[in-house]
Amino acid sequence: MQRRKIFKKFLSTFITILFIVQLIPIQIAKGLDKDVKLDITITVLTGTEPFNKKKSYLYPGEDYSDKDSYIRTLDTLKYSLQYTVNSSDEPIDNLTITSTIPLDDKGNKIGTWDSNLKNITGVVIEENGRKLIYKKKKAISNEAVKIDFPMKVSGNIKNGTKFKVAFNVQGDNIEPHTINTKEVTVSALPKFDLINTHDINNGRIEALGPNGEKGSEALNGKVSFCDDLNEFGTKNATLYTWRHKNEDHIKSCGINGDDDNTVISTLPYGSLELGFDDNRSVLESGKIIAKQESPGKDINITIKNMDSSENHYPTKDILGNAIDKESKYVFSGYIVLWVNENDIYLGENQITNRFNKFNVKSISGALNNNDGNENLDNNTTSFTYIKREEGKPGCAFDVSYIKSIDEVEKLHSMNNWWSGDGSFALNINVKAKNGEVGTISPVTATTQCSEINNGEYVLGNYKPETHENIGQGDRVKLSKAIVRIENTANKEVIKPNEDVKFNLKWSFTTNRKIGDSKVKDEIVVKSILPKELSYKSGTSSIENKSIEPTTKKNEDGSTILTWTIKNSEINIDRGDITYEAKSNLTFDRENIESKAVIYSPMDVSSEEKRTSTIGLTTLNMAMWKIDQEVLQKEIEKNKDINYVLSYFQTYNKEYRNVDIIDVIPFNGDNRGTKYSGKCFLKSIKSNVGEEIYISYDDPKTINKNPKENKSNWIPYEENIIKGSKVTAVKIHCRVLSTEETARKVLITLGTKDNTKDDIYVNSIEGTLDEINKVVKSSNISTKVYEKEKIKENETSISQNYKHNLEKEKPKEVYNENNKEVYKISLDKTNKNSAKEDTNERKNLIDNNISNGKISESLNENKYLDKSVIKETIKVISNKICDNQDKNNKKLPITATNYYNHLLIGIVMLIGVIGLIIYKRKRNKK
Structure with missing residues (x-):
């Protein structure tokens, strides 16, 4: 009985201790896990160049810097917002940032948000440009995002108007918070020019x-x-x-x-x-x-x-x-x-x-x-x-003949009067007298010969209005001087990113007799570069003396360079104009032209005669490529289709913001697709550092050029696509570094209720930030075959990929966002895949911007002297990270599961000690 009492007492004590111990890890996990925080920094730039010369005082309508507290009307304020989620275990759901520009005291809009902001994923502009809304479904841990929000100040705001722009931040699991930026004063003065x-x-x-x-x-x-x-x-x-x-x-x-x-x-x-x-x-x-x-x-x-x-x-x-x-x-x-x-x-x-x-x-x-x-x-x-007096010509002429009529009449043979077509040529020298520069006058001829037309007069029938019937007459246009130009280049074939040297040889001459041989004039030379070439600043010279042209960019991408050469003496050689241009990284055309035109008030000849054009050939060496391969050229009914999308660079250079769009095959896609039943996205396997987005838009409306695409995209999650009609996939890689030559993504499509000879055709298109050109893959197709042909068609699967998939051991990668483990076969072309995640963390760039215009890295300490507002928002969370994977996969040890293991060990140790003590007492008794 005594032993039973002792055992029951020990057992009761042991169960009590065990219950207390089980409560400890929960409280410790709550106390030791890091607080979820959202750090927000707003940088304010007040104005854009050009600024006024700095003084110790400020005139209305002036602004000296983007660091002061003044902004001119019609100028742009830029609010650079960057936020970082410091949580190590929990994302922020439905993060929303809103900002409404205030009104002035008369109810006028002080400004409007830049309309181009709507091209950024998650940004909406409302209330005629006043209200800005930025939404993100999930702001994941250790994610750093930076977005520039430009705002243009209206032109009808009074000088001295003061205002602040506030940003309101909220989310499902954070406290609502308002961030007030610094006060800005409008600087304005009427500057109208009649x-x-x-x-x-x-x-x-x-x-x-x-x-x-x-x-x-x-x-x-x-x-x-x-x-x-x-x-x-x-x-x-x-x-x-x-x-x-x-x-x-x-x-x-x-x-x-x-x-x-x-x-x-x-x-x-x-x-x-x-x-x-x-x-x-x-x-x-x-x-x-x-x-x-x-x-x-x-x-x-x-x-x-x-x-x-x-x-x-x-x-x-x-x-x-x-x-x-x-x-x-x-x-x-x-x-x-x-x-x-x-x-x-x-x-x-x-x-x-x-x-x-x-x-x-x-x-x-x-x-x-x-x-x-x-x-x-x-x-x-x-x-x-x-x-002018009516009936008199605009100007008079002195006319003389190379040979006089008398000399012609002395010819003894009729044969000397006739040529093969029954006419003879008489050279006439026309000298303008008191004429106005630019006048176009007809020079008609009237002839009479006793041997022709019965001796009747033959009148010239030249029509100056239409320049018709010039057989019996001609026309002259008066000009004081002649300017001409010749355009040449040091190479005829141009490669990407190559220097081209141009030479403009020009002249300013006259053969008329003028009293002052030192006549001077202002000569203007223009050179038009095609969009494939850009002027290299500082390379222009005349007679080895530097002279910079003015430059103007046209809407078609071409550039006009203009040189104004003052006090140019007539009939004096001033030397050639030389300059250099740099070719683009890629070309849209194989043949391009460079044109040069020269102008002078003294030359009224047509522009065609004052123009020199040369043709150049471009050699388009691709700097990066994309490709797509289908693993099954033929499939059985209702089986999957596997596509491998790859993109790689041909130069050893770092590229930013690779965007690739794949529109899932659909009937009527102009690629030859024709199938019955359904075709749907099943899964996507990508590399670390790649962002995957999907769209539900009508596939006929999706522009496959990523830089022009305006479709709606949401982040890809495997659990949200099941049973849904996904129409397109977008892959975004922020950095394609020099340490890797290629990347690959596996996209699996499911099929249902298809029939024999159905065909699925696919292709992809992509762009880079540095290259303004779309790169496309060729069309690839998959065909449906009958079931009985399975053995016959087993070899249709690419043996290379089959061998690689069997040979490579998949690597388990833990995803902190959804607490799951993925098996990913690493691409062997990645030279430094182990360092990828580390490199990704250092490049703190907005994940959501899909238009290719990403702001500079936050690591660049670029705004030290500018106005900065910092706020930290704490996240309210009662959730406890459940680290027991449903599939019993190995998870990393966090604070919570570490203490779970430790306390379980302590409980087991107490139990063992209790049994030993119990056994010793029993032996003594």
Whole structure:
């Protein structure tokens, strides 16, 4: 009995200790596991270049740096947000970051988020650009993400307006939190420029302007100025208001495009309300009112309801030609003046028109350009009007003959008069006298011979309007001098990333007799490089002296280089222009052209004669390639299809942001696919460092070019695709390093209810950040065969892959996100796969950006001197990591399971000690 009592007492004590011990690991796990945290840093850049010269004080409308607290209107603030999930065991679900730009005191939008942000995965822009929403379904542990959020300040915000932009952060398992960025002050001053030009074709005066820029403040109320006619050049210039005599129905003034009779094609339309596209129209020029007391008096012009916010400006004129980037028009209009023909003198008349009294105020009361004076350099326009006497030619000529008529008549033989076609040639020397440069005049010939046409006169029938019937006459165009150019290159075949040297040999000559042999002129030389070539800055020279051209990028990717050579003496050799260009990494075309054109006011010959074009051949050496292979060229009904996607580089160079899109075969995919039943994604096996995304979009709408693709993508998870209709797969590799030459991804498709001779055709396309070219694989196909042909077709599986799969031992890789172990066969072409994960951790880049424009690495300490706001958000979590794998797979030892093992050992030790003590007492008794 005594022994039983002792044993029961020990057993009761042992069970109590065992129960207490089982509770300890739970409490210790809660205390020792790291707190889940979200570290957020926001960097604010206030403005973009160019900045004003630094001073000890700040003028309105100026900004000195992107590190200060000032931002100009129409300039861009950039909020660089980066966050890191510090948790070692739990992701953050449904992370959402929102930010709404505030309004000013009058309810105006202070700014709008950049519309290009919508191209970033997870970003949505709402409320007409005011509200930004960034969502991520899972923010995994040790993930670092950086995204730049640019915001453009509106043009109708007052100088001195202060504002802050707040970012709200929330998620399923984190505390909601608000991060306030630093306060920013708007810097603005009215900077409008009234520009006066003219239409050469009809002499109308164009009122163009104001012309705004960054830091410009909107104007308040009406805009007025004066058309000064005091020095117009002819008397009685009159605003065109003769409605009863106006047979052409021309308006006296208006906004450009509101009257078909008064369209100025070199300017943009005057309003979006006219129904033309945005790129060719200003926002709203308003209504123009012009008044004149009497002919010859100044004209007072008033503009009402003009939108001077500059929130929009055109990039093209009415004809679609590009407008200079510095010309940001917010108003476009015209004024029509009429002059009586009797008031114009014979010969040349110099017409001068000037705008003045443009003294306007901004919405904050500041005078335009701070002192009431705007730029006067472009307020005056001049042109020459020539009036000729009726019935007289535009210019006269001295005509002489190489041989006189008398000399010809002395010829004794009729054979000397005739040639094979019954005509003879007479050389005529035409010398222009008092002619106007650019005049095109016919030179006709009239002949009479007693032996021809019964001695009648033969009149020349040359038509100068159409240049027809030139057999009996010709035409001449007067020019003071001739400029010509020859364009050559040091190689005809160009390889990728190669230097090409160009030589421009030019001349400026004349054979006319001029009094001053030291005549000088301004020569302009332009060289047009195709999009495949880029100018190398600092390589241009003339006579071994450095001279940098101005450069302009066209919409088609070509570049115009312009050299202005002032004070060029006629008939003097100034030496060739030389420069170098760099070829692209890849080419879209095999044949390209480089063109050079030369200009001079003294040469009025056609541009064709002043142009030199050379052809170049490109040698496109691929810098990377993609490939796709199907492991089963034929499959049995309802069996799987396995594709191996591979991508590899041909140069030993590090590439960033590889994106490959594979649209799953579907009926009508233009690749030859035709099957019955279903074809669906079954699984994807990828390498460490690759991000896999899937799409449910209509496959017909999916653009396989990753840089142009706008489809909806979600991160791939095996458990979410079962039974779902996945239509496409995207593979994103952030770094293809120099230590690896190739990567491979295995995609398995399932089939169901298919029939004999069904065919599945697949292909992939991919892009790199560094190369603006899509790389495509060839089409590969899989066909369905009858069941009885299994043995016959077993050899259709690629023996190479079958051998490799049997030979290589799969490696077990633990995935921290879903606590599962995957078996992955490592690609032998990866030279340093063991270091891959380490390298991946160092490259802290946003996983979600799919448009190829990834921000720089967070390791670059680039913003030390800029405004930085840091916040840490703690995650609320009561979940305990369950480290017992369902499939009894080996897991890494964490704090929780470590203490579980330790305490179980302690319990077992206590039990053994208790049994020993019990046994000794029993032996004693």
